[in-house]
Amino acid sequence: MKSFVERYEGKVFRVIEKFKLLREGDKVFIALSGGKDSGAAGYVLVKYVREKGIDCELTAFHMNLGLPSSKEVEEVVKEQAKKLNIPLVTCNVADYGVDMAKIAQLPRPICSSCGVIKRYLMNKIPREMGATKVATGHHADDFIVFFFKDILGGNFSWIAKFTPLLPGKGKSIARIRPLFWVGGRENKEFCDSIGLPYLEDACPYAHLERGKWYEIVEYMASKQPDFRRRMMIGIAKLAELLPEETQTLRECEKCGEPTSTKVCAFCRLVQAQKEVKS
Numbered sequence: 001m002k003s004f005v006e007r008y009e010g011k012v013f014r015v016i017e018k019f020k021l022l023r024e025g026d027k028v029f030i031a032l033s034g035g036k037d038s039g040a041a042g043y044v045l046v047k048y049v050r051e052k053g054i055d056c057e058l059t060a061f062h063m064n065l066g067l068p069s070s071k072e073v074e075e076v077v078k079e080q081a082k083k084l085n086i087p088l089v090t091c092n093v094a095d096y097g098v099d100m101a102k103i104a105q106l107p108r109p110i111c112s113s114c115g116v117i118k119r120y121l122m123n124k125i126p127r128e129m130g131a132t133k134v135a136t137g138h139h140a141d142d143f144i145v146f147f148f149k150d151i152l153g154g155n156f157s158w159i160a161k162f163t164p165l166l167p168g169k170g171k172s173i174a175r176i177r178p179l180f181w182v183g184g185r186e187n188k189e190f191c192d193s194i195g196l197p198y199l200e201d202a203c204p205y206a207h208l209e210r211g212k213w214y215e216i217v218e219y220m221a222s223k224q225p226d227f228r229r230r231m232m233i234g235i236a237k238l239a240e241l242l243p244e245e246t247q248t249l250r251e252c253e254k255c256g257e258p259t260s261t262k263v264c265a266f267c268r269l270v271q272a273q274k275e276v277k278s
């Protein structure tokens with residue numbers, strides 16, 4: 001009987017192969033947040049590339065958010081990169097004009113603002129450093145939760161993006177999600193089993209928006225064998241049926257990064273932040 005670690009790695013390996021996440025010559029930046037999910041994604045990607053002898057360059061990438069906990073988070077990321085034995089690139093969001101303490105005071109959910117900042121820098125910096133792809137720790141539970149929320153909210157078009165490989169286009173770099181078939185609990189068990197350090201709460205705001213939906217997914221997974229993988233296969237098939245996004249991206253008037261609006265969400269956020277009194 002295969003061990004948990006072997007089964008887990010096998011599932012992630014199958015996602016990498018089935019969806020052709022890696023190609024020879026790829027330069028992949030692995031976004032590490034200090035948490036279990038991105039740590040697990042990075043570990044298995046590195047293992048896959050070494051075992052299969054693929055010519056891929058892997059680099060760990062971390063964004064320091066400048067929060068009180070960020071120093072500790074960065075230390076854990078350093079340990080993770082050391083265990084993965086790959087180089088680490090870090091950046092400070094403050095260098096891009098972001099002040100999280102002020103952003104937290106804006107009348108909009110902090111998690112959505114943080115998402116804008118991360119997506120922006122996770123695209124800009126790796127691309128400028130010659131990366132071909134960015135890998136993230138998004139996992140099955142994230143997609144299943146988004147899926148339910150999108151169905152309830154009637155935002156079906158988003159579901160088209162629920163794939164393990166989101167191709168790049170123009171200045172938008174390709175994104176890969178090797179944990180497409182595994183969930184949060186499995187990632188935690190995997191990190192604990194292989195002794196990969198991680199922070200329980202890499203984000204001090206995480207408690208605000210997580211919670212009940214993840215518990216619902218966890219409950220379903222506990223009642224229905226292979227729930228996550230089968231659900232994700234279904235969602236990926238549905239995503240293929242949806243019309244491709246027709247929205248054309250243009251360059252932000254202020255910074256030149258890809259956006260669907262005149263001024264990109266990141267530049268608008270930084271502008272709004274400037275108006276917050278300190």
Ligand SMILES: [Zn+2]
Pocket residue numbers: 252253254255256257263264265266267268
């Ligand atoms: Zn911009």
